[in-house]
Amino acid sequence: MPLNPKMKTIVIDDMLTMRKIITKxxxxxxxxxxxxxxxxxxxWPMIEEAxxxxxxxxxxxxxxxxxxxxxxxxxxxxxxxERTKKLPFLMITAEAEQSNxxxxxxxxxxxxxxxxxxxxxxKGKIDKIFP
Amino acid sequence: xxxxxxxYLEFCKPFVESLKDVYKTxxxxxxxxxxxxxxxxxxxxxxxxxxxxxxxRYEFGDVKRNFKGSLVISWxxxxxxxxxxxxxxxxxxxxxxxxxxxxxxxxxxxxGNAKNILNQLGYFIEMSIPNSIYGANHEINAQKGVVxxxxxxxxxxxxxxxxxxxxxxxxK
Numbered sequence: 600m601p602l603n604p605k606m607k608t609i610v611i612d613d614m615l616t617m618r619k620i621i622t623k624x625x626x627x628x629x630x631x632x633x634x635x636x637x638x639x640x641x642x643w644p645m646i647e648e649a650x651x652x653x654x655x656x657x658x659x660x661x662x663x664x665x666x667x668x669x670x671x672x673x674x675x676x677x678x679x680x681e682r683t684k685k686l687p688f689l690m691i692t693a694e695a696e697q698s699n700x701x702x703x704x705x706x707x708x709x710x711x712x713x714x715x716x717x718x719x720x721x722k723g724k725i726d727k728i729f730p
Numbered sequence: 731x732x733x734x735x736x737x738y739l740e741f742c743k744p745f746v747e748s749l750k751d752v753y754k755t756x757x758x759x760x761x762x763x764x765x766x767x768x769x770x771x772x773x774x775x776x777x778x779x780x781x782x783x784x785x786x787r788y789e790f791g792d793v794k795r796n797f798k799g800s801l802v803i804s805w806x807x808x809x810x811x812x813x814x815x816x817x818x819x820x821x822x823x824x825x826x827x828x829x830x831x832x833x834x835x836x837x838x839x840x841x842g843n844a845k846n847i848l849n850q851l852g853y854f855i856e857m858s859i860p861n862s863i864y865g866a867n868h869e870i871n872a873q874k875g876v877v878x879x880x881x882x883x884x885x886x887x888x889x890x891x892x893x894x895x896x897x898x899x900x901x902k
Contacts, residue, residue, distance in 0.1 A: 614831050614834060614835050614838075615828070615831055616814075616817065616818065616829075616831050616832045616834075616835040617835055619818055620756070620817065620818065620819075623818075623819055664838075664857070666859070692842070693838050693839045693841070693842025693843065694842045694845060694846065694857065695842070695843070695846045696845075696846050696849055714756075714839045714842065714843075715751060715752045715755035715756040715839050715843075716755065716756075717755055717756075
């Protein structure tokens, strides 16, 4: 699926700082329809509501470490649901250990980016999801 | 040099390098570190401090030990506001709620990257949730028995301080 900058995107991170940075970088790339959530637990109802409204999210950008529902738990829930199992999912993490990478790959992540990162790195990761 | 001192220095280095990498990548700013010093009081080096507890185990060859401590990154107010402005790509002139978790995020990323490097050296760290303290001359009480080393950094944005508390002990 090619990159459509108008695609409905949700940025999920418990830290306001990271949400602001990612949103700003996405806008620089050209994204225009960006929503935010502060945890996987608050994002999931938003994702379900958008599905029920017939305007589903088309791209998820999520942090891994969050207090209520982690990015990994959210990814697993999304992949289990028939309606969202193919939803592009970019995981953002501060932990780059091989074991962690394997966990998210096994769970079906579309791509992942390790903090710290530049706008160019983020764009490169997104380009690989939407060639 | 004792084995403990060698482990302490080996343990500190990834945090120093990781913080420099965070500043270079996300704040487009070069940090220069100065000589580390032993810290003997509990007054923070800056006005804003972000801290994370460190617990884990060390395994290298026949040596197996537990360790505990904490990472503290501390900024004078002016440098904190300039760092937040650089990271968020916006101009801030005073401390406010909007920039209150910038230090937490810098601390979190620094810890995550250092953890990855240390993992390859035999240190296995359990990540914790970062906390912050704001206010002039605030106190940070380290765990009993740990040694604290503070590494000052200079940069075009001002001075930043990394305090590492570390102690290791035999596995029970």
